[in-house]
Amino acid sequence: MGVWIDSELCNGCKRCLKACPYDAVAMRGDKAVILEHCTACGACIEACRQDAVKTDVVAREIPDFSDHRGVWVLAEAQGGELNPVSLELLGEAQELARTLGQKVGVILPGWDIAGLAPTLARFGAAKICLAEDKALATYRVEIYTEIVAELVAEYKPDILLIGATSRGRELAPRLARRLKAGLTADCTMLEIDPDEKILLQTRPAFGGNVMATIASRYSRPQMATVRPGVMQPCECEGSQAEIINHLVKVPETPAVAAAKVLEVVREAKRKVRLNEAKVIVAGGRGTGGEMGFKLIEKLAEGFGGEVAGTRIAVEEGWVPVERQVGQTGQAVRPELYIACGISGAVQHRAGMQDSRYIIAINKDPGAPIFSVADWGIVGDLHQIIPEMLTQMAL
């Protein structure tokens, strides 16, 4: 099996080179050739206008999934409180459901959750399935997998969205494996393909410098996780929801029996909700360390905002992990985001580019951060920030 190029037909347009997600097409002379590490994904076949890309890979048959309907959200609650990401996902689910002409459902497993149904309804759920049991008070991935898998099998959703929280990122893959369903992590954009009516799931990929759109054609539900802060909640007035109380029976599988939680420790400092801040001042590699971050702290204080950092800044220990913005941290959309000494890798941009206003301060005029900024200053933040503090009379 494989993909090859008919050099007679190839006109050297390089469309296939650009289309290849794996960098597995190269030019030899004025003809394209497929390289060894090609995965036969077929992206070049669609891109070629000369019909020069040939394959012997047999197209897979797409099963009939017409019995799967509804855009469902797996909500998350703890101590009787909903995780805000659940409402954000419901906002997105409403959009997708409208496009598909389907309904929004929500599955909420947990304990002390009955009081949350009105909120779920207000934020767009038409069908609310509560799986309430004391055995679910302490989260364990093995038990939650059993309960949610049973409910998904019963309600057969077309799409299932899960928050990419620490729980969600652990539960979603195990659940997907159980359901024999495709799963895409940390999507930054979800849309419905107008022809196929399937979910197109876009996420940063390949080291983060490329965006990849992924589809799960061969399985249902189409599962995706989304980071907190990426989607917007949407309240709908006067909405009625059907509430189903699901009788929970925790099966005693070996995996369920094998895991015990000995202790749960909540650390107050980890609860920084950056996405509630109006102003965020963030630093990256270019801050050079603690001295740079001292300036950033002062500036944040001056704006009454929060301090944040890139993955590098967190890894260097300049800023705590709960203040990390980006693909592996939090997604934020403050009124004003001031990026200091941040080059702007796509993973970072994915977490801040929806801010209302963005200021970039960086020494390198070619830094990608300037392409998402409203206002940019090419210069050394160690000079710029003190000048800002002076002019703001701080």
Add this chain to the structure above:
Amino acid sequence: MKIVVLIKQVPDTTEVKLDKKTGNLIREGVDSIVNPDDRQALELALQLKDDCQAMVTAVSMGPPQAVDVLSEALGMGCDAAVLLTDRAFAGADTWATSTTLGKAIEKIGDFDLILCGYQAIDGDTAQTGPQIAEYLGLPQACYVDNIENVEAGKITVTRRNDEGYERLSLTLPALLTVSKITVAPRYPMMGNLIDAGCEDAAIQIWNAVDIGALNSELGMEGSLTQVVKTFSPKTKRAGELLEGDVPEMVSELLGKVRQAHLI
């Protein structure tokens, strides 16, 4: 005690740069490394080897050159290594990858603990570990940063989450995904590295037939997700670069900030 550590060869993404003209990734000259979280998984496994004579086998799925990460694992002190390499494995999503690694672990058969990194820096999905745990029907703990002890067929670990951390007890066999451990992973030892480079090095090479897998459940063909298209990240706004000396630029900037009622 027998431990299997799953490791992945990844491009050193901290070195990856964009071609300014085409917007494509420049991969030439980018080093391949052991995925950072996987090195931490190796370190935890080797600590158990130091403490209780565990036997550690490193397993990697990838192209033939992924043998390098297994040599490094042997260099760090692993006892054996298995390279899963076959054209049929190429283009696998996490579903097909967890099938492949799951079958390889079944073939290894005798194990008490599986360790792998929390996530790989080239994909950042954190999906493969939990999916292997589910495939094998094992209990799992993700984001483990410390193994407290192994006693009477149980392992006690601490793991991070959004709120703080948890201490968990798992009956073995179990699967842990590892990140942010408190010590730096050890370096390979020169003597071990030289042994790992010898012809009789303890590296086995398995293909699809060896693990008893059908091509239809592997690689691109066996995947449930497909990449539909890729594109360069959109840039939404054209940045206005301010000009002048530092006080002028700052003054203009603060003027704009005030105009937008941000101060």
